[in-house]
Amino acid sequence: MKGHLAPNARAISLIKGLEITAEGTRLFSEEITRILNIPCAALSGANIANEVAMEKFCESTIGCQNMEDGMVFKKLFNTPYFRISVIQDHVGVQLCGALKNVVAVGAGLSDGLGHGSNTKAAIIRLGLMEMRKFGQTFFGDAVQTETFFESCGAADLITTCNGGRNRKVAEAFVQTGKPIEQLEEELLNGQKLQGTLTAQEVNEFLSARSMQKEFPLFNTVYRIIYEGLSPEAITAEI
Incomplete structure (x- = not known):
């Protein structure tokens, strides 16, 4: 595509997440802009694919740098059952799409321990605060x-903490004692779990800045998955 696009072309990223390393963060929309040399917005929301395909009502968010571009994309995506809102914050939209998966792992650990709705609600609230x-x-x-x-x-966070693959695998991690890699093979046909990978990346980023203790939920999820900390710490350490 590079070199074959009109100067007034616009892109939109549907990738939920961003790359996080010890050195810093990199947005996928910024990579698209760098490679194609055109502005790139981002779309993300509580959009479980099979429900969208069945035309069940949902909302999604377009984050952009230029509202005029955002409104063009809204015209393309908005339907009576797929409601689009446009905000001038492409960074926040992508950040939410990445960090919510770490919180969902925490919710799954809680489910695996048999904790109830109150506990999960607390984890979701604390997770949203750490995301912000x-x-x-x-x-x-x-x-x-x-x-x-x-x-x-908040909407995508709630959906992911109640029905996503990150929650499902984390629950099985507690109930079976099997390593994440084995559960990925058994439950995801070998696909990698985004929440655990992001937890590792976030820990590397925070560790380089000596700030793990500033984000107790993120830190606890990482330590349970990668350092052998007891899953019970999901409530004790946060």
Whole structure:
């Protein structure tokens, strides 16, 4: 595609997440812009694929740098059952799509221990707070607080913590005692689990800045999955 696009072409990323290393973070939308030299927005939300395919009502969020571009994409994606909101925060939209998976692992650990809805609600709330804190601490004004209450934020977090693969595998991790790699083979046909990978990346990022203790839920999820900490710590350590 590079070199074959019109100068006024626009792109939109449907990838939920971002790359996090000890050195810093990299947004997929920024990579698309760098390679194709065109502006790139991002779409994310509580959009379970089979439900969207069945035309069950849901919402999704488009984050963009230019509202005019965002409204063009809204015209393309918006339907009576797929409602689009547009915000000028492409960074926050992608950040939510990555970090919610770490929280969902925590929710799955809680489910595996047999904790109830109250415990999961607490983990979701604490997770949302850490997601917002991460954004404000490391991205500053580039991330808007309101973004975390859009479909890409709170709504997608709730959906993922109740029905996603991250929750499912984390629950099995507690109940079976099997390593994550084995559960990926058995439950995901070998696909890699995003929540555990992101937890590892976030820990590397925070460790390089000596800030693990500032994000107790993220830190606890990492230690349970990778360092052998008891799953019971999901409530004791946060």
